[in-house]
Amino acid sequence: MTLNRRDFLKWTGAGAAAALTGCAGVPGSGSTHARVVVVGAGFGGATCAKYLRQWDSGLDVTLIEPNDKFVSCPISNWVLGGMRSMSDITHGYDKLSGYGIRMVRDTVVAIDTGKRVVTTRGGTTLGYDRLVLAPGIDVLTDSVRGFAEAEAAGKVVHAWKAGPQTALLRRQLEAMPDGGTFVMSVPAAPFRCPPGPYERVCMVAHYFKQAKPRSKIILLDGNADIVSKKPLFTDAWSTLYPGMVDYRPNNAPIAVDGARMIVTTEFDEVRGDVLNVVPRQRAAEVCAIAGARNDSAGNWCTVDLMTFESTSVPNVHVIGDSVGAALPKSGHMATNHAKVCASAIVELLAGRAPDPTPVVANTCYSATSDTTAGHVAHVYRFESGKGYVAQPEGGATPKGDARNFGFAESWSKNIWADVLT
Amino acid sequence: MNTHIALICAAAGLGLSGIAEAADVHIRTIAATCMSCHGPGGKSQGRNPNLAGQNKDFFVQTMKDFRSGDKAATVMKRHASGYTDNEITALAEYFANLK
Numbered sequence: 127m128t129l130n131r132r133d134f135l136k137w138t139g140a141g142a143a144a145a146l147t148g149c150a151g152v153p154g155s156g157s158t159h160a161r162v163v164v165v166g167a168g169f170g171g172a173t174c175a176k177y178l179r180q181w182d183s184g185l186d187v188t189l190i191e192p193n194d195k196f197v198s199c200p201i202s203n204w205v206l207g208g209m210r211s212m213s214d215i216t217h218g219y220d221k222l223s224g225y226g227i228r229m230v231r232d233t234v235v236a237i238d239t240g241k242r243v244v245t246t247r248g249g250t251t252l253g254y255d256r257l258v259l260a261p262g263i264d265v266l267t268d269s270v271r272g273f274a275e276a277e278a279a280g281k282v283v284h285a286w287k288a289g290p291q292t293a294l295l296r297r298q299l300e301a302m303p304d305g306g307t308f309v310m311s312v313p314a315a316p317f318r319c320p321p322g323p324y325e326r327v328c329m330v331a332h333y334f335k336q337a338k339p340r341s342k343i344i345l346l347d348g349n350a351d352i353v354s355k356k357p358l359f360t361d362a363w364s365t366l367y368p369g370m371v372d373y374r375p376n377n378a379p380i381a382v383d384g385a386r387m388i389v390t391t392e393f394d395e396v397r398g399d400v401l402n403v404v405p406r407q408r409a410a411e412v413c414a415i416a417g418a419r420n421d422s423a424g425n426w427c428t429v430d431l432m433t434f435e436s437t438s439v440p441n442v443h444v445i446g447d448s449v450g451a452a453l454p455k456s457g458h459m460a461t462n463h464a465k466v467c468a469s470a471i472v473e474l475l476a477g478r479a480p481d482p483t484p485v486v487a488n489t490c491y492s493a494t495s496d497t498t499a500g501h502v503a504h505v506y507r508f509e510s511g512k513g514y515v516a517q518p519e520g521g522a523t524p525k526g527d528a529r530n531f532g533f534a535e536s537w538s539k540n541i542w543a544d545v546l547t
Numbered sequence: 548m549n550t551h552i553a554l555i556c557a558a559a560g561l562g563l564s565g566i567a568e569a570a571d572v573h574i575r576t577i578a579a580t581c582m583s584c585h586g587p588g589g590k591s592q593g594r595n596p597n598l599a600g601q602n603k604d605f606f607v608q609t610m611k612d613f614r615s616g617d618k619a620a621t622v623m624k625r626h627a628s629g630y631t632d633n634e635i636t637a638l639a640e641y642f643a644n645l646k
Contacts, residue, residue, distance in 0.1 A: 177579060461583050469576040481573045487580050487629065489622055503622040505629020519614075519628035523621070530621050536593025540586040547587060 159184055160255040160475040163244050165234050165412055167191035167219060170446030170460035171260030172545045177468040179225040185475070188228045188252055190244070191219070193289075196546060199319065200457045200490075201538050202288035205296055207329030208336070209496050212293050221547040237416045239439050256471050258434075258443045259418060259427075260464070261410035262287070263318050263455075269406045270311075276384025282401045286318060298400045299330060304338040309389055309398030311346040311379040313406040316426070318447050318455045320354035321502065323347070323404065325492035328359065331367040332495050343371045344398065346391055348378030354454075355492060355502055357524040362494035379403055409448035416442050426450025431513045433470035433480050434463055443467050453506065453514055454488055461545060462486035484508045491534030498526035499534040574637045577630070578645075581638070584622075589645050598642040606639035 164175045167189050175189040196217045204210040219229055232246035237257070244252045265284055267274040276282035283291040283298075299308065308330050312323040327345050334341040352359055352373075363371040381390040382403050389396045389403060408425035409418075418427045418436040427444040429436055431451060434443045445467050446460035453459055463486070470480035485507050493499045504520030523530060578589075578598075586592050589599030598606075612618035613627035620627075630638070 181575070458583055462580050465576055465579045469572055469579075473572060481576060483573065485573075485577050485580070485630070485634075487583075487626060489584055489626075501622050503625040505626055507629070517629035520625050532594055533621055536591070536595050537584050539592040540595060541583050543592050544582050544587045 159186060161186045161188070161253055162256045162258065162471060162475075163187075163252050163254040164189045164258040164260060165244070166260035166262060166410075166446070167193075167196065167222075167229070168260060168262055168446065168460065169457035169541070169545055170262075170464045171258065172196065172219070172222060173461045174258050174260060174445060174464035174468045175227045176222060176225050176545070177465055178471060179227055181468060182472045182476070183226065185472070186228075187226070188230055189222070190230045190232055190234055190246060190252075192231065192233045194231060195219070196542075197288040197292075198457070198538070198542060199286075199288045199322075200541075202285070202292045203322065203326045203329045204493060205292050206285075206299065206326060207332045207493070207496065208296075209329070209332075209493070215288060217542055217546050219546065234412050234415065237412070237442075239416055239442060242441060254441070255475060256441050256443065257416070258445060258467060258471070259413055259416060259448065260444075260446045260460070261412045261448060263407040263447050264410045265404075266406045266408060269313075270379050270403055271381035272384065273382050273403055273405055276382050276401075276403075279384055281384030281387075282382055282403055284404045285402060286322075286404050286407070295400070295402060299333060302338065302341070302399045305340040306338065306399035307342045307344060307397070308334075308400045308402070309344045309346065309396050310402040310404070311377070311382075311389055311391075312348055312404055314348040314378060315353050316450075316455060317404070317407050320454055320456075321359075321490065321492045324352055324355065324359040325494075326402075327371055328362050328367075328492070328494045331363070331370050334370065335367060341370070343367075344396055345371065345373050346377035346379060346389060346396060347373065347375045350375055355500060355522045358492065358494065358500035358522060358526055361525050362498070366495055366498075379405075407447075409444070409450075413444060413448050418442055418444050419448075421450045432466075432482065432484060432508055432510075433474070434467040435470075443471065451513060453486075454490065454502075456488055456490050458490055458541065459486070459488045461541065462488070482508075482510070486514060489537065491530060491537055492526075493531060493534060494526035497528055497531055499531040500524075500526045501530050501533070574634065574641050577634060578638055578641050589642055599645040601639075601642045603639040603643040606642060607635055610635045610639075 164171045198215040232248045235247045236245040285291040285295045377391040413419040417439050420438040436442045445463035447455040466484040473480040487505045489503045491499050491501045500523035502522035505517040506514035585598045610627045613623040
């Protein structure tokens with residue numbers, strides 16, 4: 127099925143919206159009727175689609191996403207701690223249509239970057255002037271021997287994409303007897319959400335402390351040390367959960383046996399009652415389909431960080447966790463990529479120069495209990511030839527507190543609203 | 548001086564209005580990044596303060612106090628320190644006019 131402009135207007139009512147707002151009166155509006163296709167409606171993609179339409183109501187914006195609901199990775203560890211339910215982190219996309227964004231619930235299977243056409247599994251073809259890829263990560267389940275089988279059998283999950291695996295891991299923790307062992311394994315960086323593994327340990331420890339106080343946690347880290355917010359987490363483990371957390375650096379998993387419930391590392395076989403193995407990751411497959419997964423190892427996407435346009439494929443932009451850059455892979459960061467990218471696309475399509483010195487920021491909270499949290503925050507300024515340079519005074523809290531916990535809750539409400547409404 | 552500006556504009560392929568727009572685009576995009584924590588349109592859904600309609604002088608002074616440490620903060624000393632004085636003034640104006 128090929129969609130023409132009439133179909134687009136009929137299905138979305140975008141024509142009515144454009145008539146009401148009056149393109150000519152919108153500051154910065156190019157009113158080009160150029161077509162932008164955004165792939166992936168997570169933190170990055172949904173934000174990009176929304177701000178594209180907000181900043182140029184003349185653009186035709188289509189957002190392609192296979193899932194019918196947004197499930198937030200940030201705060202999903204809180205579900206494991208029993209502090210939130212799946213419904214608390216699950217939100218609809220319905221309000222985005224108010225921006226005149228056309229949602230297509232499908233998966234992209236082919237991209238002709240020469241003719242600038244995207245094809246979905248359902249057979250929809252969409253032409254574009256600019257394409258934005260915001261698909262997040264693929265988890266490389268074959269990188270740990272036995273993981274794919276254990277995952278298919280429902281015995282071992284990664285739960286590194288919020289959704290059914292988050293709920294299953296919570297049920298496994300609930301079913302575990304007091305005195306049991308939870309074994310988590312973390313890959314070598316880079317991976318999605320650098321503080322995520324350590325926050326997850328805090329959340330599981332919080333749950334065990336309430337419900338199963340004789341239980342233990344073993345964290346097998348493929349890195350030489352805690353990757354993010356080390357003082358925050360080591361303080362929480364020693365003061366809030368003394369004797370519960372056994373942290374083992376330089377312990378990347380080689381194999382997992384879901385029948386015997388064993389994780390094998392280079393040094394050891396570690397048995398657990400609940401295993402949570404997080405394999406290595408890379409930019410999702412659609413980036414490779416576009417020819418944009420172009421770093422030396424073929425894992426991540428290299429972009430011009432001023433516009434987030436691929437360094438190898440013209441008119442294709444990549445934002446969020448798929449980008450290979452010295453920036454943290456966080457949901458917050460993805461929304462900031464999205465805004466800089468949307469701004470650049472609006473200017474480029476209108477024949478103007480994009481902002482030569484964009485500024486992005488990251489704010490990332492991790493809970494250490496049901497009342498305490500810490501943060502890491504930085505402002506990054508783009509400098510030609512250097513990329514994004516972290517500004518002075520950025521950094522992390524050494525100890526969790528109630529004030530940061532309150533702001534973490536508030537942050538989640540505001541960022542979900544900013545992405546989806 | 549004017550000749551210099553005209554030459555720079557010509558070199559960049561921009562008219563004078565283009566320069567003004569470039570500045571607006573820079574501030575508009577930074578303002579949007581503030582909204583990740585302070586809510587869409589600068590209207591907060593939680594305990595982070597609203598930025599929409601915020602008094603301009605109060606905004607500038609608060610950002611400077613965050614920077615100096617005169618005002619206690621969690622993340623805001625880190626954020627306020629990352630922007631130039633000109634950007635803070637322009638952001639104050641942007642949010643004051645946002646209803």
